[in-house]
Amino acid sequence: xxxxxxxxxxxxxxxxxxxxxxxxxxxxxxxxxxxxxxxxxxxxxxxxxxxxxxxxxxxxxxxxxxxxxxxxxxxxxxxxxxxxxxxxxxxxxxxxxxxxxxxxxxxxxxxxxxxxxxxxxxxxxxxxxxxxxxxxxxxxxxxxxxxxxxxxxxxxxxxxxxxxxxxxxxxxxxxxx
Numbered sequence: 476x477x478x479x480x481x482x483x484x485x486x487x488x489x490x491x492x493x494x495x496x497x498x499x500x501x502x503x504x505x506x507x508x509x510x511x512x513x514x515x516x517x518x519x520x521x522x523x524x525x526x527x528x529x530x531x532x533x534x535x536x537x538x539x540x541x542x543x544x545x546x547x548x549x550x551x552x553x554x555x556x557x558x559x560x561x562x563x564x565x566x567x568x569x570x571x572x573x574x575x576x577x578x579x580x581x582x583x584x585x586x587x588x589x590x591x592x593x594x595x596x597x598x599x600x601x602x603x604x605x606x607x608x609x610x611x612x613x614x615x616x617x618x619x620x621x622x623x624x625x626x627x628x629x630x631x632x633x634x635x636x637x638x639x640x641x642x643x644x645x646x647x648x649x650x651x652x
Contacts, residue, residue, distance in 0.1 A: 500603055500605075503610075506611060507578060513614050514542070514643055520639065531545070531547075532544070546563070559595070560595035560597070563593075577612070586601065591608040596626070596634065605620075616643070623637070624637040
């Protein structure tokens with residue numbers, strides 16, 4: 476009898492954290508940059524660390540030509556040498572004047588739709604760190620989702636690592652989710 480009670484209590488303890496969990500929020504926005512450009516679809520996951528803090532990848536258009544560059548760089552405010560967040564940029568190689576295409580508006584704002592590019596675990600950040608971020612740029616979509624992160628110590632604002640999944644595609648990912 477004691478084994479049954481123990482098994483029920485153990486299962487309850489293991490299942491309890493799952494009851495409060497829900498799928499991460501999705502934040503959708505459309506870039507200020509509109510147009511007909513489609514891309515060669517791609518999906519990849521990055522493990523960012525202080526030793527491997529930056530990343531850059533070319534994004535090809537539908538004809539297979541380099542058209543955009545996706546860059547991930549650490550943010551170390553105040554001249555600090557410790558990472559507090561990462562910034563993701565998408566730039567058009569043909570029209571560099573536009574800057575980061577992962578903005579809904581070219582003017583800075585604190586609105587969530589204008590901050591999908593900021594991977595900031597701060598509880599007051601405009602976009603929750605675990606949110607699924609979907610940005611429509613021209614005729615394609617960039618999906619960014621933080622899968623894991625770690626700070627040392629745990630209550631510190633300094634990041635040891637962050638695992639981020641990227642999906643670049645031509646169909647609206649909201650329809651398949």
